[in-house]
Amino acid sequence: MKTDLFSPEAEGRARILMIISAFSEQPGEIVGWAKLFRLDFLVRYPDTLINILEKRKVSQRRLSQLDISGDIESRMIMYRWGPWDPLHYGYAAHLYSRGMIEANREKRGMIFRATPAGSALAGDLASHDDWEVLYQRALLARDYLNLSARKLTELIVDSKPSISTAKFGEEI
Template sequence: MLVTPPDAAAPAPVASRADGRPPSADAQARLLLLIDVFSETKRGNGIEGRMKLAKLDFLLRYPGHFKRLLAIRRPGTDVGEDPWLTGAIEQSMIRYRYGPWDPAYYALLGALTGKGLIGPKHEDAVATYRTTAAGHGLALALAETESWRPVRDRARLLRQHFNLSGIKLKDLIYETFPDIVEADWGTHL
């Protein structure tokens, strides 16, 4: 999968995950689509904070949890096609201080930033992630493919029904899924 803008002259250096391997192209594409959907609103602010990004990504990666939380928040809403038809998640998230977290976020966000696909902005110790023009173009191209269209559709449902603060999302997840709260730090979800 190509996750480099077509007009890029030379590949940017790639950050590595905690295990030393480079971030996967699929994980980069998933985050790019998620960030792009939140960047295309009228205000176009993107996603404010890593906590919000992690909780939205959790709901994107775990369709069963998404369906359950949506049924509680917005009963009767059509959840659309599952983005992960095989049910396989590339790498499970872990229970961390504020709920679900993936240690690969730093490498993934670094890779997307290094490739010029997202432009993080830092204000008052809060990072906001939004797509650049190149990132938006690539996200649109990905969304036109059969395999990534359901991911974009699910990200749009997240924006429509869960565009809340990171803390509010964390609280919803904690209230709905006590097994996550009770899990020890570092436990794979």
């Protein structure tokens, strides 16, 4: 991805929007901040995504469509419960304030869904080559890894053991 074309903040907001939009299509939702953080990790670190999908017996035909090239525009940080980016809250607040996502607190946690305007913008972004790669990763995660945050964390740690030894606050 040509990261020089976008500021990291704008790219991060677009990535989060595409993840939420992908999970809102069926119709669906993302339940909880932690799940959103783990999905973002998988979209940003496609080598880990592929490793997990291979272990879950996803067809090579489907995996061969996944582009794993490109740099990560910003590293995630190890936090107590797994990978985290301190900008997630700001990204979600920006998207919510612009009417791109719904964010509602329920008993089971924060619920994220794309609005029609957010889904349309995510679709427009995904029609461009640089963004299509990220959207395809989000769709693979939706199709094969629509799991709890806890299960996603387990899969990530099993796939990338260095995460379990990272110190709090350390970039991963």
